[in-house]
Amino acid sequence: MVCPVLAPSVVWADDIGQIVSDYDHFTSALDPVSAASRGDLDAAERWPDDSPAAEAARLRQRQKFRQRLAALDPKSLKGEDSLNARLMTWENDLAIEGQKFDPSRMPFTSDEGFYQEVGYAADNTPLRSEADARRWLRRMERIPAYDAQQIANMRRGIATRFVQPRLIAEIAYRAVKAQADLPEQDNPALRPFDSLPATMPQAQRHALRDEGARIVHDRIKPAERALAAFFEHDYLPASRDTLGASSLPEGRAYYSWLVRSETTTTLTPDQIFALGQSEIARIHGEMQRQMTAVGFKGDFKAFVAQIKADPRFYVITRQALMEKASFLAKKIDGALPHLIGKLPRLTYGVREVPRAIEEGYTTGRYDPGSPTLGIAGGLMINTSHLDQRPLYELPSLVAHEGVPGHHIQIALAQEMTDLPGFRRDYATTAFVEGWALYSEQLVSEIGLYPTPYERFGQLSMEMWRACRLVMDVGLHWKNWTRDQALACLRDNTALAEKNIQNETNRYISWPGQALGYKIGEMTILDLRHQAEKALGARFDERRFHDLVLDEGAMPLALLRERVAEWIESEKTRKG
DSSP states (O other): OOOOOOOTTOOOSOOHHHHHHHHHHHHHHHOHHHHHHTTOTTGGGOOOOOSHHHHHHHHHHHHHHHHHHHTSOGGGOOHHHHHHHHHHHHHHHHHHHHHTTOGGGOOBOSSOBGGGHHHHHHHTOOOOSHHHHHHHHHHHHTHHHHHHHHHHHHHHHHHTTOOOBHHHHHHHHHHHHHHHHSOGGGOGGGGGGGGSOTTSOHHHHHHHHHHHHHHIIIIIHHHHHHHHHHIIIIIHHHOBSOOSGGGSTTHHHHHHHHHHHHHOSOOOHHHHHHHHHHHHHHHHHHHHHHHHHTTOOSOHHHHHHHHHHOGGGOOSSHHHHHHHHHHHHHHHHHHHHHHOSSOOSOOEEEEEOOTTTGGGSOSEEEEOOBTTTTBOEEEEEOOSSGGGOOGGGHHHHHHHHTTTTHHHHHHHHHTOTTSOHHHHTOOOHHHHHHHHHHHHHHGGGGTSOOSHHHHHHHHHHHHHHHHHHHHHHHHHHSOOOHHHHHHHHHHHOOOOHHHHHHHHHHHHHSTTGGGHHHHHHHHHHHHHHHHHHHHGGGOOHHHHHHHHHTTOOOOHHHHHHHHHHHHHHHHHOOO
């Protein structure tokens, strides 16, 4: 989409500072759940507005921001002002282009969806006063309208054939049905009332919770049942038989846009596919060296079958898996100052993935906390199907989802109060997931992979991300079948079958997102190697990591520029 340009006679009365301020207000309004976690009291009463009218208004606002940015004199922008302008330009250009695809028509994937927003918000909404509770109660009242808006968007998707495959729709239906079937007292919307302070009179606490329970009974449960009925009777029959995004209306253009968005590069799908094939071959060589190190004489598949069947790599209770993950997390904590100079103040905990959603959920994930509201980050561990959660994968999982991966990068960004709000929440996949995947390799320096088995597990996890490059492009660009995609993980990794199934469903349902991990990691590794080569003995690992993290997430091209400038400054730095 071509943005309208300013007429030469138009002169904007603002400067970059005013544009940044206005853009912060704009982005906060887009995501009231995140804004509320930063202490925005008005946002704490609202849910996102994804109606066509709101989308049209946002498009007009983005076009106006783009005009305002284009009217600035680039020579007058230095340092942070220049970086802010470039980030806003990049984000708005991408969003303006993407709006023509109307992605709100498909508001869920195999393991994420709008119907989880209430649970996420509830876990990040402590109630420390009656005023807090009243705001949450008003938000609860608005849940049915939020669900109805999403149903209307999905009906528009049905009418235009922009729908998820039936496989994914069935997974979503099971999730919303399980939510609708939960007893009223277990509804996630009631969880914040557990945080009411003990200093509040008991009768007042009970009265507030009772009011919440009435809203659940009168409004939320009927809305949940209506949503489940919509999926069963309307969405499932209209879901598609094909898998790839290229089968959607304007599907190839849509996927090309997703590739640029998720990777922040100009790589084409075919180039990414070839890159994935190259990485698969390289990692296989590393895996073979670990097999040799333990004296194994058979082939790759035989080795994978052996370690998958070995009971020493499994625990038999959920608690034991949580304890193993917690031990690894604290081991990394003890070595973090050796790896990174600037660490966040916000702590994190190790938590179970909620059992209501664990069946279709990935093996682990990070749940951001809130420094403003006093909520720790969360390393989420899926404790279901323990025979499918091998311990040789756990060190990499903890490093990626916890520290030094997502928690360090996200919590540092949250605490950068000198940066505009939109920069603190910036979450481009290639940077965020690239850093987390890079972290899996980084912890090898502190002995997190003490035997060839753990090292093989780390390589299997890396191979998983290399396979994503060929699987995602294969599914959405080359018309692969699900069996072809499954084969890439079965033939090249030691992932458990449950994980293979869930992850393949995730890539089917979320085109392009899986591409950012490996491309981001390879970029950070390449930049590190460049810095090591250029600086020699002057290379300081902690300073390099601080450089990568200390401006928040950004497109990879901007990161390359920053590292190049840093290398030149390090060459002349004294001390």
